[in-house]
Amino acid sequence: MPTGIFLDYVDPWVNWAWLSTHIALITDALQQHLLLTAIAVAGGLALSLPMGIAAHRWPSLRNPILAVFGVVYTIPSLALFALLVPYTGLGIVTAEVGLIGYTILILVRNLLIGLESVPPEVLDAADGMGYRPTARLLRVELPLALPAIFAGVRIATVTTIGLVTITALIGLGGLGQLIDKGLIENFHTPLVVGTVLSIALALVADLALIGAQRIAIPWSRDTTG
């Protein structure tokens, strides 16, 4: 009789009873996912802004910067994490070095697209009005580049949310932990919850950033990318 029960048992895609008793596990995973993503995008922005501005001002830096981070971007995340483990161990440093590294190509590229799309007449007008280079950059060029910068932040955020799941293999993972649990225990519910929430989180974050862009720079409807 008991063996019959096991043989007949079909694992449903979502076991609602398990779900209702594991809300805390799911919200913890979600929180970790958000934190890992926020650190990666904020860290990426903090590094990309000076690099992008430098590459714009000194064009000889442009190709080397894009080439180096292009190479980093090409390295599969699992391999990059594995290459870092002997040096930075299993954990958040390894995860963030990799995740930030990936955001930089996207963010620098979009920053350059934005800065290069400022019309020369606008730059002439700013010069004619007596703006010094730094003031011109801060008050004319960067504001006009904002739509492209926002587009970069959106792509970087959505990309990072997907990649965070892979950090489950170095002991983090956010929602990736649920996917890993589903794989290890051969149990559908956490797998489905982790995957669906990761997709939902990415789409919600993208919509939130579109909303933020409409509020911050209402004149733009740019969707580069």
Add this chain to the structure above:
Amino acid sequence: MTHISNVVRWFADPAHWNGPDGIPQRLVEHIQISAESVAIGAVIALPIGIALGHYGRFGNLAINISNVGRALPSFGVLVLAFQVFGLGNLPILVALVALAIPPMVTNSYVGLREVDPDVREAARGMGYRELAQLLRVELPLAVPLVMAGIRTSAVQVVATATLAALIAGGGFGRYVIDGFAQQDYTKLFAGALLVAVLAMATELSLSAVERLLVPRGIRLQRAPAARRATAFKTA
């Protein structure tokens, strides 16, 4: 630097160059599943992207499919495919094809859309019929972005194929996943190096193909397709 010398010794060991877990065999597995996935994905994605771009319809769909594709967690998609299709190459193939499609649709759409309307007009004026116009005028001009889409997909498929070792797949991912599981950091590092080199080789060789296929007359026209292509990374 004992770590580095261990890795060098791992590569020098003839045992790692023979048999079913040897580097040549794993390389063949990795390339085979990746090539099959990209080929199937291209057969599905390119006609869609090219048709949408040619007719200028459903542009939002063509662009947004990349956004949705980017949101897919490759790890979750692979494990879900494994639960639906069971052991074997089929779940890996299904997951890799699904991840290969979005960049190819978006980039081929954009490539076709970017063809100068005056050029289309001129083709019409010269008496080209619609199909000839598409095949002999629009597609050659769109080659840089179409190829950039294929290259982006291929690099992502090679990266995701690494994760396939988690669901009992072969390829170089085996060394990485087994290295993690056995806490054999030498094997882990060696496997990661192989994966990184393979991804880079994929990128470089497809860039070379791209250069060969681009008609000479349009090579110098615009920013390289590499810079205009949709950024896409899921693994």
